[in-house]
Amino acid sequence: MLLAGEIVTGGKQDRVIGKDRIVPAESDPVDLSVFCVEPGRWVAANGKNEFTNAPGVEDGLLASPVVRSKAMAAKDQQQVWDSVRTSQQAMALTVEAAGAAPAVTSTTSYARVMNNDEVQKKVDAVSEPVQRNYESVIRQLRDKNAVGVVVAVNGEIVWADIFASTQLLQKYWPKLVRSYATEAVVARAKGGEASLKDAEGFLDDMQGRHETAETEPGLYRQAEITGEGFKVFELRSLLPKTGFTVHLAKMTD
DSSP states (O other): OBOTTEEEEESSSOEEEOSOBOOOTTOOOOOOOEEESOTTOOSOGGGOOOEEEOTTSTTOEEOOHHHHHIIIIIOOHHHHHHHHHHHHHHHHHHTGGGTOHHHHHTOOOHHHHHHSHHHHHHHHHHHHHHHHHHHHHHHHHHHTTOOEEEEEETTEEEEEEEESSHHHHHHHHHHHHHHHHHHHHHOOOOOOOOOHHHHHHHHHOOOOSEEEEEEETTTEEEEEEEETTEEEEEEEEOSTTOOSEEEEEEEEO
């Protein structure tokens, strides 16, 4: 499974995966929906026109919700570039005191910005306490069949990721939590908390006024649901003995 927002580096430009999809094991090459997250470069990295996981981040890199949303919902290259630039400028301000701003602003690569030592320290300051807390309660969460997370930044709910199983949530959690932490670091406003009731209400409201879907027969069905102030993206497996939702992402719009 590929999640929308996962970053691959190399080629002639770093790219972000534009939509969730299932790629069967040992399948033929498939076309991916991607957007550039490195404006300004159009030459093979290190002389090789190939892609790898973003370097320096264990388990790869997932873009922040604001960048993910532009790729998933807007599906517009310019808006993706604009969100990358805005995130880069905001991150430069947060590391200015440490003297790392010039290094952050001198590159057009989202992955290189996130791989900067000072940037990683800022993201770690937010993500590590969340990660430790998650690990301390994961046994309880597993017993309760917890399969997802609702994300609030400065008291405003912005995102939710729901998976088919606790195991899938655990698999993606390290890169998810850093993605959420990045959003928190670059957000300018401070203060506010979201309640459990707010989170439950966000998850309860999944009915939209418009739905579009595309299907890869025998592999998956992906639906995009547009509601009042939100969008939902649902990836349903059509592989043998499945037929269930593998991943659901909901974002404020």
